[in-house]
Amino acid sequence: MTEDEARSLFRAIRWADTDGEPVCPRCGCFAVNEYKSRPIFKCKGCGHQFSITSGTIFASRKLPVRDILLAIALFVNGAKGMSALQMSRNLDVQYKSAYVLLHKIREVMAAETADATLSGEVEVDGAYFGGHVRPENRKEDRKDRRLKENQTGKRRVVVVMRERGGRTLPFVFRSEDQSVATIRAHVASGTTVYADEASGWDELHATYETKRINHSLAFMDDGACTNQAESYFSRLRRAEWGQHHHISGRHLHAYAAEMAWREDHRRVPNGTLFTAVVDAALNAPVSRQWKGYWQK
Structure with a gap:
């Protein structure tokens, strides 16, 4: 696929209602001029200049559109995700570029269930990630890493609410009992909840x-x-061990949301997933966390 073909595909997905004809993202005007010397547009109504990614999660991007489409295709194809290092090698770009691009895609995936409410039969469980404490070399020098005083304080628990036959909602906390209020906010009353014998679920x-x-x-x-x-x-555990090797607590929620999305769409064909992610990305607002991330 050439860069021009990639741009045509972007236009067809973003402005599907107008058969790929650009619409001003600021005022919604259909009267738009297209520059011949540069791949940008100018609205006749408000004079706003914009590109095919302006106002989307890919705003202010520097990567070619072709590379963005290739990254999405490779990313949705991975059963256990894909590391930024592997993506940087596949696209022949810097690690930082691949890192931010993949987090933008994860942000799009997480937005799909941001306001979801589960009902019917819902399973609730928690699993701890991060905060590894390396054991001492000699056995007599080793400490009980289960005790709080011997931990790093970086350990986090991912609490998942999974509706049988429905959606999966993960959240990150310091302990399981802190998640009860969030569970009540996202699980409808009258729901049958299944959980293990951990004391955090007694409430x-x-x-x-x-x-x-x-x-x-x-x-x-x-x-x-x-x-x-x-x-x-x-x-999620296989993604951590086999792909990323380490997930920091700061971004654990993004990886947890990605794996929830993959679980929910595991039976959907790759072509459908590719189109869905591109469409969601082009309709998502500018990322407040990842736009200009390296420039602080």
């Missing part, structure tokens, strides 16, 4: 019909299980 009994499973005795008992939540954690 859920006051709001939901809660069924618990003691994993020390069984993985499933009369329909009570958290197998789908565990399936999500398996994907």
Whole structure:
């Protein structure tokens, strides 16, 4: 695909209602001039100059449009995600460019379920990530890393709410019991909640019909299980170990949201996923976190 073909595809997806004809993102005017010397447009109504990525999450980009499309195609194709280092090699760009680009795509994925509410049957579970404490060489010098005084304080827990046959919502906390208020905000009343025997879920009994499973005795008992939540954690853990090797607590929520998106769309063809991500990215607002990230 050439750069011109990539731009035509971008235009067709972003301005699908006008068959690829540009629309001013500032005033919505259809009367737009296209410069011949530069790949930008100018609105006849307000005089605003814009490009095919202006006002989107790819605003102020420097990468060619062709590379952005290739990055999205490669990214959605990975079952366990893709590291920025691998993407930088595939695109032949700097690591920093690939790093920011992939986080923008993750931001688009997370926005899909930002206001979602789960109902019916929902599984709730938590898993801890990060905060690794390297053991001492000699056995007599080693400390019990389970004790709080011997931890780094960087460890975070990802709490996932997964609707059976529906969506997956992950959130990051310092401990499981801090997630109860968030669970109540995103899980509708009248929902049947399945959880394990961790004490952090005891408060859920006051709001939901809660069924618990003691994993020390069984993985499933009369329909009570958290197998789908565990399936999500398996994907997230493999992404951490096999792709990224380390995920900082600062960005753990982005990787957790990415894996939730992959779990929810695991049966969807790659071509459909590619078009959906491009469409969502071109309709997403400018990223406040990642635009000009390296320039602070």
